[in-house]
Amino acid sequence: MAGLPIWYELMTADLAAAGAFYRATLGWEVPPQGEAMPGGVQYAQIGRADGTSAGGVLTLSRAMQDCGARTRWIPYFHVEDVDASVAAAEGLAAKVQMPPVSMDGVGRMAMLADPQGAPFYLMAPTPPAGQPEAKSEAFDPFKAGHCRWNELNTTDGAGALAFYEALLGWTAGMKMPMGAAGDYQFLEHAGIAIGAINPVQEGPSHWLPIFGVANIEAARAAATETGGKVTVDLQEIPGGEFALNVDDPGGAALGFVGPKGASQ
Template sequence: MTDPADRGAFIWYELITDDVAAARTFYRNVVGWEIAAEGQPLPTGGTYRMIARSDGGNAGGVLDMSAEMTAAGARPGWIGYVHHSDVDAAVKAVIDAGGAVHMPPMDMPGVGRMAMVADPQGATFYVMAPTPPEGDPDARSDVFDYAKAQHMRWNELWTTDPDAAVSLYRDLFGWTQEGAMPMGPMGDYKFIQHGGDGIGAIAKAQPGGEGSRWQYFAGVDDIDRACRAVTDSGGTLLGEPQQIPGGEYSAYAHDPSGATIGLVGPRKET
């Protein structure tokens, strides 16, 4: 996973939660994921669990918040990992642009080198140079797939300065920005691409909202079934499903701990 063409790919997603048991039930019922029952202890505190898809692949990981993390102000949420072969150079570029470092570059044996940063508007993400699995040097992450259920399908950045964000991420990861959907007083919903393929959008964060942040959308097999499962499994549906270009539907939800997750998929029921 060291090919320069991988720069800018979303290669991992991580749920930070204070209630793993509730998360296991919620994401199993809503998305179809299976979060491992047992976690691996981390030297920094907490435990780490893999999220398995029904096809045998992984969808990401779950970090069980430690008491120290909670005391430091951490709260439940999702965070994405973006590939960059030179993590230190990527961190410097973020700092030079006016961003911040929440976790300096560090090596995780067998995993890779990574750092947690925030762009100048405050949206947080990881940059990572992953270590390929033993015996498979050409491995590629498949946690993101624009079209498939049980994969992350869309990456949405809400930011106080969309133009600055487009410029930063273009320079940092080589993304392009082509096309936009007007949203009236909210401004344009600017589509972004990696290697020519659509991966998400950048839009203006609205006053009174959650500020600058990345928002991720999980693919589901049936949007209506998934939305019912949200409320049946202790979550909160944030509005009704809305039709999106292409004919599918999307919705936002909070899981039982308050982490926001987007859902996208077809409407199978009439």
């Protein structure tokens, strides 16, 4: 469905360290070597135990790092017409970081930064051969091993909300006061709670994917044992589950959400 997140891409300089971390925390499989891409980089698909894809990993070359690219997670949002959406985004003060490009069997995509600087992709995907109705399973608000929540940490909550409402048709849901920083604003699309805008007083603005786990305590232990760093420790959230934020071994920020004590 247009407007929903459909893919997540990890940009990292160390594919092996990333593979060990995400295997331990989320049960994902990241190939030790990805497919060769132009510019001396590799692209590896992240597999789940059920055979579906959680996203992809793009290795960062030294040249990319020298130009400012850094380890991070970046979401892809589904649009019907990438070129028209890019033009609309530019009219809303977004900046194009990679102009629209088509990839055979994958789709057409472009990379942008929103007005506050948070990077994201727009994509019109090509369905797999023989599966015209296929849908992405990268995002699922309820399942472990999937991204369950998309949190935009931004220096201008009101501006960010206006931008994504206009570009992707999102709507504002409930909100929680966060003191001087502003409100934690829930985001919805077509009746689906997809995430929230989290106001921060200092940048850089960025998207934080929060992945579901079956056992939050086990995920925390696995994260620290494989080189991750806890940045926001366990906090109970509405509904009785728990969440925490971590940096992976390369420094990419992400979160985990799930119950305590369940078996993995």
